[in-house]
Amino acid sequence: MDLCLVLMITSFGLGMVSTHAELQRFEQPAKTDGKLSFLVLGDWGRRGDFNQSEVAHQMGRIGEKLDVDFVVSTGDNFYDDGLTGEQDKAFEESFTQIYTAKSLQKQWYSVLGNHDYRGNAEAQLSLHLRKIDSRWLCLRSFIVNAELAEIFFVDTTPFVKSYFIDAKGHTYDWRGIGNPRAYIANLIKDLKVALRESSAKWKIVVGHHSIRSIGHHGDTKELVSKLLPILKANNVDFYMNGHDHCLEHISDTESPLQFLTSGAGI
């Protein structure tokens, strides 16, 4: 059985069951041949500019060739400052009207990036957007069971201390986070349980920020200390992120863990 992952390089560019842990779970049925393929991108919503439309076109082509099952977005879904609210036209102008290829009319699973937190973060989580475009599914942290692979989506922005103590003129929408230390502790606890209980052949963790990167932002030290040990201890195969706007593949020297940075574009 194959697992086919395609990371978009370039410039820019269900049935729900709740269980034990707090993390919501979604079931993504496998194809009848048992194969699984999906596209991963991050850092994209530009109303088509910065070559977002060109990347979308290429995604449509490769998506058809690989018969992708779904698309993963690693966050920074709408630039510069997320969505202003549920009615923000940027949702349609940067998503619905851009990813029009037939092969991309699949479920999209998205997390929030730091730029999304600079707008109305809760708007992106809203059911209203799913009514406008049923492909959209964005939550802070959740799990997708794709049979061959289990994918654990992690909300990494609240881990990064500098956004709280040195916001550099930006405002972040921390509604729904509460005490960030408690939020992170809780998330880590739920993730540990879910990873430990997973029997999937491939365990994949997705977040916006890199754990390891030699790109512009480099490593995210809070994730190196708090998230990395859990991934190693639970035999996670891949950690996939965006944020650094480049394509990277870094291998851990002490475990089978592979770090993949996808997406790109200012």
Ligand SMILES: *[C@@H]1O[C@H](CO)[C@@H](O)[C@H](O)[C@H]1NC(C)=O
């Ligand atoms: C779009 O892509 C072209 C071709 O690769 C490149 O020359 C151009 O600089 C890109 N434009 C932007 C705004 O990134």
